[in-house]
Amino acid sequence: MADVKAKRKIHPSNGGVRVMKRTKKTVLPLTDLSEFVYVPRGFPKKLALPLVLLLESHFGNVSRPIVTMFGKTGPLPRKCLSSGTMCRGFSYKNAVVPRIPLSGVLEETFNWAIDYAEIPFNLVLMNQYTVNKSKKLKDKVGMHSDVNSAIDQNFGIFSVSLGQGRDFDVEPRDKADRRKYRQHLSHRDLVLMKAGAQAKFLHGIPARVAEGIRYNLTFRVVR
Numbered sequence: 001m002a003d004v005k006a007k008r009k010i011h012p013s014n015g016g017v018r019v020m021k022r023t024k025k026t027v028l029p030l031t032d033l034s035e036f037v038y039v040p041r042g043f044p045k046k047l048a049l050p051l052v053l054l055l056e057s058h059f060g061n062v063s064r065p066i067v068t069m070f071g072k073t074g075p076l077p078r079k080c081l082s083s084g085t086m087c088r089g090f091s092y093k094n095a096v097v098p099r100i101p102l103s104g105v106l107e108e109t110f111n112w113a114i115d116y117a118e119i120p121f122n123l124v125l126m127n128q129y130t131v132n133k134s135k136k137l138k139d140k141v142g143m144h145s146d147v148n149s150a151i152d153q154n155f156g157i158f159s160v161s162l163g164q165g166r167d168f169d170v171e172p173r174d175k176a177d178r179r180k181y182r183q184h185l186s187h188r189d190l191v192l193m194k195a196g197a198q199a200k201f202l203h204g205i206p207a208r209v210a211e212g213i214r215y216n217l218t219f220r221v222v223r
């Protein structure tokens, strides 16, 4: 339901007070959108713990990429890794995303994702969202859509969440549409963003105060 707040503001033209209406975005369940499929606890239990352990060890060896966004240069608010069957490396905002071998439980997961989503993925990007000392989790992904020219829009993007639960937000690219969709993603939850979803919607992971580390893997087809 739309939450409407009234805000008093001095109107400059007449010095009088007028009441401005500020509308908050209406938050709806992600399951309302046919372009997204949410599967709670869909990731195989037997792969989850070995995969978390593998990711934990690899992320321990990398630092946050330094990127320039909106004119500011600094560390990305999360760590990233890549893997897959594509030959060349993957870059994000001109920072090369470190690549890890597609072997062991990661290879098993990659093949499982191809079979499960029935999409011939050739790249997996992995994110680690950590907790800082004050337990204020600043790590996030701003609202964006994966419309990079390298990403083949004929295929969906499939995501696996592991570890600490976090909200996943979706909103129409059309700013006039004030709807917003939110799904809390827990350990082993899956989201498929179908082909065509990126053209219509933005998605992101807002910053949260949290106790633990979250891992996310997004499987993509790149050209």
Ligand SMILES: O=C(O)CCC(=O)C(=O)O
Pocket: 125, 127, 141, 146, 159, 161, 168, 203, 204, 205, 216, 218
């Ligand atoms: O962490 C997530 O669930 C989403 C990650 C994401 O949007 C991205 O890597 O582009």
